[in-house]
Amino acid sequence: MSYLIFALKWRPQNFDDIVGQKHVVTTLKSALEKNRLAHAYLFAGPRGVGKTSTARILAKSLNCKDGPTVSPCQKCSACLEISQGRSMDVIEIDGASNRGIDEIRTLRENVKFSPVSGKYKIYIIDEVHMLTTEAFNALLKTLEEPPEFVKFIFATTQSQKVIPTILSRCQRFDFRRIPTMEIIAQLEKIVAEEKIDVDKEVLLAIAKSSDGSLRDAESVLDQLVSFSKNRISLKDVISVLGLIEQDLLFELTEKIIQKDAKAALGILNSAIDEGKDINLFLNSLIEHFRNLMVTKIAKADSKLIDLPQDVCEKLLQQSGSFSLEEIFAAFNLLVNTQEISKRLDSLRIPLEISLVKLSQDKRASSLSKHTPDNPKVKEEASEPPPSLTHHETIPLDTIKASWPQIISKLEKAKISAATYLQEGELIKFEKNILTIGFPKNYSLHKEALASQENRALIEKAIADLLNIRIRLNFILSDEAAKIKENNNHSPFLQSALDMFKGRVIKED
Numbered sequence: 449m450s451y452l453i454f455a456l457k458w459r460p461q462n463f464d465d466i467v468g469q470k471h472v473v474t475t476l477k478s479a480l481e482k483n484r485l486a487h488a489y490l491f492a493g494p495r496g497v498g499k500t501s502t503a504r505i506l507a508k509s510l511n512c513k514d515g516p517t518v519s520p521c522q523k524c525s526a527c528l529e530i531s532q533g534r535s536m537d538v539i540e541i542d543g544a545s546n547r548g549i550d551e552i553r554t555l556r557e558n559v560k561f562s563p564v565s566g567k568y569k570i571y572i573i574d575e576v577h578m579l580t581t582e583a584f585n586a587l588l589k590t591l592e593e594p595p596e597f598v599k600f601i602f603a604t605t606q607s608q609k610v611i612p613t614i615l616s617r618c619q620r621f622d623f624r625r626i627p628t629m630e631i632i633a634q635l636e637k638i639v640a641e642e643k644i645d646v647d648k649e650v651l652l653a654i655a656k657s658s659d660g661s662l663r664d665a666e667s668v669l670d671q672l673v674s675f676s677k678n679r680i681s682l683k684d685v686i687s688v689l690g691l692i693e694q695d696l697l698f699e700l701t702e703k704i705i706q707k708d709a710k711a712a713l714g715i716l717n718s719a720i721d722e723g724k725d726i727n728l729f730l731n732s733l734i735e736h737f738r739n740l741m742v743t744k745i746a747k748a749d750s751k752l753i754d755l756p757q758d759v760c761e762k763l764l765q766q767s768g769s770f771s772l773e774e775i776f777a778a779f780n781l782l783v784n785t786q787e788i789s790k791r792l793d794s795l796r797i798p799l800e801i802s803l804v805k806l807s808q809d810k811r812a813s814s815l816s817k818h819t820p821d822n823p824k825v826k827e828e829a830s831e832p833p834p835s836l837t838h839h840e841t842i843p844l845d846t847i848k849a850s851w852p853q854i855i856s857k858l859e860k861a862k863i864s865a866a867t868y869l870q871e872g873e874l875i876k877f878e879k880n881i882l883t884i885g886f887p888k889n890y891s892l893h894k895e896a897l898a899s900q901e902n903r904a905l906i907e908k909a910i911a912d913l914l915n916i917r918i919r920l921n922f923i924l925s926d927e928a929a930k931i932k933e934n935n936n937h938s939p940f941l942q943s944a945l946d947m948f949k950g951r952v953i954k955e956d
């Protein structure tokens with residue numbers, strides 16, 4: 449038997465074979481049954497989730513000798529030709545290729561001619577957003593008055609780039625990323641049929657790495673089969689994909705729970721030594737904390753977590769060691785680490801600092817509150833404000849209420865200053881001096897903010913928003929540590945706001 453790559457061999461031929469797009473399939477089937485078909489469709493969604501396959505199946509449903517039908521016979525000449533990609537009535541155009549313009553021109557000239565043998569002439573235009581303006585305009589003319597026998601199916605991974613005049617003429621379907629568990633189910637079918645010896649955890653690793661794209665998952669499986677012949681081990685998958693193992697994330701989090709900073713750093717260190725991608729390491733850790741949060745709320749509901757039941761149980765168990773607020777704080781810290789690393793050449797140092805922070809014993813810092821306060825307050829206070837900026841004083845709470853806006857304003861001017869300032873606590877506002885405290889182990893933050901440049905930027909952000917000119921005083925104090933501690937139990941909403949503020953994890 450000749451060798452066919454899995455993605456081709458397992459390409460769905462029927463609506464019922466399409467994985468993970470039930471909402472699309474149901475609507476299309478019902479339109480076919482009622483014979484209420486649009487002239488043009490737009491299939492939007494990420495790569496490898498079944499857009500083109502669905503387009504071809506729809507074409508078959510229309511042109512099958514029994515068509516329009518929800519179950520094309522797969523035997524008539526139209527069905528066979530479409531399956532083999534040689535139907536004269538189904539014209540596929542790749543919008544991403546340079547030939548786009550010429551092909552659209554040809555389309556314009558030929559669209560008026562009746563189909564060769566089928567009932568419909570179907571144009572499938574892939575990556576339609578990539579067409580040039582010229583090609584778009586040509587296409588629009590055709591779309592305005594298409595002959596009865598013509599159907600358009602556009603596919604795109606970036607629907608926001610499709611011009612509104614095209615969008616408004618299409619019925620739109622949004623294809624979604626395929627859930628991990630559905631990808632696993634499909635991979636299980638393939639390995640059973642192909643008699644490949646593989647553990648379920650291997651399929652999980654493949655499915656997770658494919659980020660919702662079944663096609664990607666299938667091609668990784670392909671690679672692994674050619675790489676390891678008889679039996680695919682988890683080790684093979686991890687080395688081929690450079691993945692971060694679930695176990696490693698559980699282990700690292702365990703060290704954080706045990707407040708064992710040294711061991712946490714050790715885990716990071718060996719991962720780097722083994723050549724793991726440190727960005728992926730951080731992303732995986734962020735995802736792990738996200739999963740801990742979801743399990744804490746939804747218990748071991750594997751639908752929400754999209755992981756096998758045994759992993760969900762393990763997450764549930766681990767999440768018991770954290771309060772929801774602690775998970776938010778960890779999530780926040782890790783996302784910030786990602787942000788900071790974008791401005792630095794290295795991710796390693798910020799990540800190490802975050803791991804140490806996460807592994808700190810909070811109780812120890814609150815126990816130390818009986819030690820004398822740092823008396824440096826006076827000498828570090830900035831000079832009294834010039835009299836011309838004298839204002840009636842405003843309550844500290846007013847400043848507190850605007851603090852998130854002040855920080856986000858500062859973020860636009862200088863992200864590092866905003867990141868540092870976020871760690872500080874507003875202690876008091878007296879005689880036009882705003883005192884911002886940091887726990888004692890945050891002296892780096894305090895020193896960085898005390899520079900003339902940063903002071904000026906912060907003062908300006910405050911002046912812009914509150915219309916007052918103030919002076920800043922940064923201190924290290926136990927009071928700040930105490931406030932910080934209390935803030936760890938701040939209301940859900942604030943945590944959620946904090947959390948979403950920096951939440952850019954991945955984009956297409």
Ligand SMILES: [Zn+2]
Nearest residue numbers: 512521524527
């Ligand atoms: Zn047929």
